[in-house]
Amino acid sequence: MLDMTDKPFSEYAERNGAPILDVLRNEFANCTKVLEIGSGTGQHAARIAKELPFLRWQTSDLDENHGGIRAWVNDSGLANLLPPLSLDVLTSDVPAASCDAVFSSNTAHIMSIEAVQKMFEIVGNVLTERGVFCLYGPFRQGGEFNTPSNAAFHTSLRSRNPEMGIRHLESLDEYARDHNMARARLYTMPANNHIAVWNKDAA
């Protein structure tokens, strides 16, 4: 959907933006350089970069989403919000230790499991020591969906594409450990979602 300025607009991203911002205000309080993976419409980036001006927010996504993200970046006029990098987690390299924070929202259930693993590899590489990774979305825990609606969502994702699906938080913890990160916190968010936070180990 397009808004009045022809920027892509997601009602869902509009609704979950404020609670996400509350968590990042706390988690990224001591950070300076953020990489966002899978910026989508660019809405989260524009909102967070405006509210947390001490962060230099680097958007990224597959090339097909760059037009929309650029529209949000240009319209914002924010100096701390950067136009999108071409970042397909399956094929791209990002310079090592170049960020102290990474954010990604609603990506892990859309990407294939192979891509999710690669995302954790990229995050582990791109973060400086004690850097922070915040991942928003629905998760399974202890093998269970947290609500019947998330179980139904998983089934609908699988029918769209068998490679999609709600991931087990314990598997994500394992991928994080493989790349020198450990889970520090798990926030319960509205609409049956969570934000999981992993910290990169000290060297």
Ligand SMILES: C[S@@+](CC[C@H](N)C(=O)[O-])C[C@H]1O[C@@H](n2cnc3c(N)ncnc32)[C@H](O)[C@@H]1O
């Ligand atoms: C459901 S959208 C979420 C968009 C936005 N983060 C949000 O929360 O509104 C999933 C995003 O994951 C991105 N994505 C999917 N596969 C990817 C990959 N291999 N590498 C990087 N991004 C990918 C898509 O392009 C899309 O922007």
